[in-house]
Amino acid sequence: MAEHEKEAKKSEPTFVNIRPPSKDDYKYVPKKYELGRPLLTWDKHKKVPSSVKRFHDWYMRASSVSIDTISVDIPAEAFNSDRIRAVVTFNDMWLMMNLRRLDVQLITMFAL
Secondary structure, three states, X not given: OOHHHHHHHHOOOOOOOOOOOOXXXXXXXXXXXXXXXXXXXXXXXXXXXXXXXXXXXXXXXXHOOOOOEXXXXXXXXXXXXXXXXXXXXXXXXXXXXXXXXXXXXHHHHHHO
């Protein structure tokens, strides 16, 4: 067995503590996007539909482990074309949720 194969077998899984967001996370909501900080204020969060709340809660968990983009598969049936893969940054989502930039592509993907 090669040396690099021996090293690979020795590696241990890494566990990361992904905690659910709490109301304390909303004490500081920045005026510009910051990874790990809420996309919405607590007052706005209370008013959005449950699907947006679920996305925001997922974002808070993902960003706590430094995930800053998502890959989105758009099915062929959505636009009568080939399947499309798009990359969306959480900065883009912050801009959309705070009505700073309403990009047609982002709104379309969010609606899917």
